[in-house]
Amino acid sequence: MLSVKIKPGRCFTGRLAKGDDLLQALEKICQDQNITLGEVRALGAVTRARVGFYNQEERKYYFLDFDQPLEILALVGNISLKDGKPMVHAHVTLGDHAGRAFGGHLAEGAPVFACEYVIYEHLAEQELHRQLDQETGLMLWPKS
Numbered sequence: 179m180l181s182v183k184i185k186p187g188r189c190f191t192g193r194l195a196k197g198d199d200l201l202q203a204l205e206k207i208c209q210d211q212n213i214t215l216g217e218v219r220a221l222g223a224v225t226r227a228r229v230g231f232y233n234q235e236e237r238k239y240y241f242l243d244f245d246q247p248l249e250i251l252a253l254v255g256n257i258s259l260k261d262g263k264p265m266v267h268a269h270v271t272l273g274d275h276a277g278r279a280f281g282g283h284l285a286e287g288a289p290v291f292a293c294e295y296v297i298y299e300h301l302a303e304q305e306l307h308r309q310l311d312q313e314t315g316l317m318l319w320p321k322s
């Protein structure tokens with residue numbers, strides 16, 4: 179088990195531009211501000227979306243494309259380092275015109291219609307670098 183003590187750092191809030199790719203835009207803010215550890219929340223709407231589902235047996239992501247306007251009901255994510263650069267790992271719940279909710283692991287390919295975000299920086303004595311986890315096949319934080 180890994181447990182890292184964190185303290186609050188800087189906090190940023192704002193809106194993304196219409197047409198921005200949701201994941202890329204959040205990641206760009208983290209990279210521009212050099213946020214190496216933290217969390218992100220957002221809500222708003224996208225014009226379409228692409229989310230991943232990890233098949234645990236096959237150890238492979240399958241991607242779902244939703245080619246319709248959707249509400250971002252909730253986006254929660256964390257920020258850590260992958261290949262030495264800030265990376266956003268986010269999951270998103272999306273809502274359609276009938277109020278149905280679905281979602282998954284946010285992938286590139288979700289253009290923003292409108293989006294308000296908040297990013298919390300965490301300060302820690304230890305950096306969290308993603309690395310390949312043999313047990314799951316995923317790029318995860320270290321075990322300890």
Ligand code: ZN
Pocket residue numbers: 267268269283284
């Ligand atoms: Zn994920």
